[in-house]
Amino acid sequence: MQKVFKQAVTIALTLGVLAGCAGEEESIQKAPLPVVESNFTPVKGWSHKVGSGVGQYFSNLSPAMGYGKLYVADRDGIVQALDPETGKVIWTQDLESDVTAKLSGGLTLSYGKVFIGTENAEVIALDEETGEEVWRSKVEGEVLAAPLVDEGLVIVNTSRGVLQALDADNGEDKWRLSGDVPTLTLRGDSAPVSISGGVFWGQANGRLAGALINTGQMLWQQPIGSPKGSTEIDRLVDVDAQPVISGERLYAVGYNGNLVAIDLRTGQPVWKRSYSSANNFIVAGSQVYLITDKDHIVAVDARSGTEIWQNKELEYRLLTSPVVINGNIVVGDSEGYLHWLDPYTGEFTAQQLVDDSGIAVPPLSVDDGYLIMTRDGQINKMQMP
DSSP states (O other), X not given: OOOOOHHHHHXXXXXXXXXHHHSSOOOOXXXXXXXXXXXXXXXXXXXXXXXXXXXXXXXXXXXXXXXXXXXXXXXXXXXXXXXXXXXXXXXXEEOOOSSOOOEXXXXXXXXXXXXXXXXXXXXXXXXXXXXXXXXEEEOSSOOOSOOEEEXXXXXXXXXXXXXXXXXXXXXXXXXXXXXOOOSSOOSOOOOXXXXXXXXXXXXXXXXXXXXETTTOOEEEEEESOOOOSSSTTTTOOOOOSOOEEETTEEEEEOTTSOEEEEETTTXXXXXXXXXXXXXXOEEETTEEEEEOTTOOEEEEETTTOOEEEEEOTTTTSOOOOOEEETTEEEEXXXXXXXXXXXXXXXXXXXXXXXXXXXXXXXXXXXXXXXXXXXXXXXXXEEEOO
C-alpha cells in the first residue's frame, strides 16, 4: 500500500543518491520555518470538512470551481458540491463500493459532468447538478493526474504509460497510445493539455509527446531529459509536471532533466535550462515559476529562460505547486503553512499556518479570495483583507 507522496519519494531517492556517492552517512534536512513579518492576514469566511481527506497518500485531488458550485472530494470516495459563498453542501455522492474508491486524479469539470480518476484504474463521471454517477470505465493503469476533457473526449495519462481517450458521454474506449515505462519511476504522472486539435503530455521515459486528439495519431516526441548514471535512481527522468501552453509556446520540465520552451508549430525547442522538477508549474505574465526537486522556488524569464530569482529558504519542506493569488506567488508545505512571495523579487510577503495535517494541493484562487484544502479534508474559504 502506497502511503508516501511524490516529493517524499524524491527526498528518499535523493538521499540514496548522496549516500551512494559519498560512501558514508549523510542526511538532507528540511529547512526551518522562515521568520516572516506578514504584510497582510487573510480572513476566514467559512470552513467545511470533506470525508477523511487524503491522509499521507499521494494525491492530486484538487477542488474545482464551475457551474456555480465548488466541487471537492476525499480519497475514500466522498464527492461533494458546495455553495462557494457559504460552504453549504448541495449534494454528496459516496463512490466507495466493495473496495476503497482511492480517488486520485481530478477534479475536472466539463460537458455538465465531474470527471475523476482513481488508483483502481477507473475514470468516473458524475452529473454536476445531482452528483449521480453517469458512467464508470476501466482504463490501463492508475489515474494519478487530472483527466483532460476536449472535443467530446476524456483523456487520461495512466501509470502504465498509456494515454487513453474515452467518450465523454458514455465512457466508451476510443483510442490508446502506449509509451515506454522505465523499471523505476517517480509516483505521479503528467496531466495532458490540449490546443487546436493537439494533445500534449509528459512521459516517464523523459519525453514530451504530442498527438492528434481525435485519432490518437502521434505527432512528435521531444526529449526533456536523458537517462544518465549507473543506477536506476540516477537514471530517473520522469516528466510528471503538467505541460503549460502560453502563446505559441509549450513549456515542460522533467526530473533530472530540463525546463524547456517548445515552439508549438514545429515541436522544436526554443530554449532549454537545467532544472529538475516533478511538480506542476505556472506561466504568469512573462515569467515561469517552478518548484525544483529540492523545493527551491525559481522564477525564469519565459522568453529567454534566464533565471530572474531563486528562493532556497523552503528547502525540502515538501511544497505544493505554485499559484498566483492577489498578485503573490503562493505555495503550501507539508507542515500546513502557506508562504506568499513577491513575484518580482522572490522575497516573502506573508505566511500563515493553515492546519498541521499539511497541504497536498495548491490553493484555488477565486474572485473574492481563495480556497485551501488540507490533507485531513479541511476546506477553508479565505478572503483577502
